[in-house]
Amino acid sequence: DAGITQSPRHKVTETGTPVTLRCHQTENHRYMYWYRQDPGHGLRLIHYSYGVKDTDKGEVSDGYSVSRSKTEDFLLTLESATSSQTSVYFCAISTQGVNTEAFFGQGTRLTVV
Amino acid sequence: GQQVMQIPQYQHVQEGEDFTTYCNSSTTLSNIQWYKQRPGGHPVFLIQLVKSGEVKKQKRLTFQFGEAKKNSSLHITATQTTDVGTYFCAGPGSGYALNFGKGTSLLVTP
Numbered sequence: 001d002a003g004i005t006q007s008p009r010h011k012v013t014e015t016g017t018p019v020t021l022r023c024h025q026t027e028n029h030r031y032m033y034w035y036r037q038d039p040g041h042g043l044r045l046i047h048y049s050y051g052v053k054d055t056d057k058g059e060v061s062d063g064y065s066v067s068r069s070k071t072e073d074f075l076l077t078l079e080s081a082t083s084s085q086t087s088v089y090f091c092a093i094s095t096q097g098v099n100t101e102a103f104f105g106q107g108t109r110l111t112v113v
Numbered sequence: 114g115q116q117v118m119q120i121p122q123y124q125h126v127q128e129g130e131d132f133t134t135y136c137n138s139s140t141t142l143s144n145i146q147w148y149k150q151r152p153g154g155h156p157v158f159l160i161q162l163v164k165s166g167e168v169k170k171q172k173r174l175t176f177q178f179g180e181a182k183k184n185s186s187l188h189i190t191a192t193q194t195t196d197v198g199t200y201f202c203a204g205p206g207s208g209y210a211l212n213f214g215k216g217t218s219l220l221v222t223p
């Protein structure tokens with residue numbers, strides 16, 4: 001597997017609290033992505049990064065923010081968690097964006113109660 | 114961004130039967146990728162198709178890219194229990210990210 005580590009792997013949090021998920025890569029890939037996976041919806045893009053400090057929104061970005069201060073780390077923050085953000089979150093990396101394969105992390109299961 | 118539609122959503126087969134999942138886009142795709150996700154796991158890249166009419170094989174798996182580069186299929190011959198999982202197609206979306214279909218979940222009964 002590609003060198004991608006997501007932390008934490010599991011988290012339960014209360015509604016209204018801030019939550020930060022971390023994606024760390026050792027591959028020096030330029031592109032990093034956050035997807036969420038929910039039953040019946042497949043993988044939906046939240047945000048992505050195409051370089052340090054360069055990020056853009058995906059189709060389900062409301063309620064989420066991201067930061068990439070260095071190549072290896074991509075952080076996803078839920079400013080004020082809601083129950084609708086209960087999901088499995090996957091980080092992915094790639095060398096050339098949409099023209100090459102994406103490597104996925106193991107996922108983070110987040111439950112907002 | 115471009116949307117990719119995938120059917121069927123679920124498929125339940127007996128071991129040894131064939132399986133096919135289809136992916137369709139309303140716009141021409143520069144490439145299409147296929148991923149497999151085992152239950153409880155993460156998506157894993159299978160293959161990328163780039164050329165119009167391209168056909169690629171990986172053992173019992175056959176991948177096709179349509180002539181118009183708007184559709185693709187994955188066919189598994191003689192399914193095995195190890196084929197269980199969800200198969201996703203993905204095409205270029207807006208910006209530098211892939212758009213994934215909703216996936217086809219395959220269940221294989223021994």
